[in-house]
Amino acid sequence: MLEPHREKRLRVEGLNAFYGDSHVLHGIDLHVERGELVTLLGRNGAGKTSTLRAVMGLIERRGEVRLDGADLSRLPPHKIARYGIGYVPEERGIFSSLDVTENLLLPPQIKPGGMSVEEIYALFPNLKERADSQGTKLSGGEQQMLAMARILRTGADFLLLDEVTEGLAPVIIEQIGIAIGLLKERGFTILLVEQNFPFASRIADRHYVIENGRVVDMVARDELGAPGVSERLHSFLGV
Numbered sequence: 001m002l003e004p005h006r007e008k009r010l011r012v013e014g015l016n017a018f019y020g021d022s023h024v025l026h027g028i029d030l031h032v033e034r035g036e037l038v039t040l041l042g043r044n045g046a047g048k049t050s051t052l053r054a055v056m057g058l059i060e061r062r063g064e065v066r067l068d069g070a071d072l073s074r075l076p077p078h079k080i081a082r083y084g085i086g087y088v089p090e091e092r093g094i095f096s097s098l099d100v101t102e103n104l105l106l107p108p109q110i111k112p113g114g115m116s117v118e119e120i121y122a123l124f125p126n127l128k129e130r131a132d133s134q135g136t137k138l139s140g141g142e143q144q145m146l147a148m149a150r151i152l153r154t155g156a157d158f159l160l161l162d163e164v165t166e167g168l169a170p171v172i173i174e175q176i177g178i179a180i181g182l183l184k185e186r187g188f189t190i191l192l193v194e195q196n197f198p199f200a201s202r203i204a205d206r207h208y209v210i211e212n213g214r215v216v217d218m219v220a221r222d223e224l225g226a227p228g229v230s231e232r233l234h235s236f237l238g239v
């Protein structure tokens with residue numbers, strides 16, 4: 001019997017994006033399967049963040065973006081969010097005057113299934129210890145965890161994460177990796193921009209390499225050890 005056709009969770013085809021006159025993405029093609037954890041790798045300025053922003057509808061874009069078959073290409077960000085896509089930008093955007101619990105109580109539920117504050121504290125024990133601390137008093141790692149946690153409150157089950165390990169100590173990166181692994185076990189689908197290749201290679205199922213606004217390579221986890229692959233990645237990333 002033929003397998004029923006399964007729509008990709010996210011399918012991006014021919015995605016172009018612009019900042020005013022500046023044309024920064026030149027036909028990105030990629031897909032993410034249900035429950036997959038996929039990274040976007042590439043040098044500074046390659047177009048990784050812009051890809052997440054274009055998927056989310058935050059910058060001017062052309063091309064096709066489909067989630068579970070639904071066409072998101074022409075929708076504004078707040079409508080895209082209703083499909084359960086949650087974006088955690090590099091700049092985190094937590095409320096510095098509010099404490100951790102208040103930050104967690106603020107996000108609206110946009111889809112059923114948002115995590116309770118208790119579930120979030122089980123996922124990020126550091127945040128539980130800092131529940132009453134104001135946003136400004138948190139370390140970089142705690143702020144990053146809070147930024148992720150806030151999105152989990154909304155019910156989003158497709159996460160766009162931008163450089164969640166940037167500037168953080170190895171022990172914190174390790175904790176974030178564990179949390180991401182648990183989210184994957186719970187069935188979340190994740191597209192992660194990452195500069196830290198050792199981290200990305202430990203947690204991801206597949207990697208796309210972006211260069212000058214295009215996908216120039218795709219490597220699956222089980223290909224990482226194959227002859228020539230690390231040289232190929234090295235040439236693109238300098239890793």
Ligand SMILES: Nc1ncnc2c1ncn2[C@@H]1O[C@H](COP(=O)(O)OP(=O)(O)OP(=O)(O)O)[C@@H](O)[C@H]1O
Pocket residue numbers: 019022024042043044045046047048049050051
């Ligand atoms: N707000 C903006 N206005 C104009 N150009 C921008 C803006 N943000 C990014 N760009 C340009 O878009 C291109 C892609 O940048 P992008 O931030 O997507 O790259 P990146 O791969 O995420 O790199 P980085 O890790 O440095 O953020 C770069 O040439 C960058 O200079």
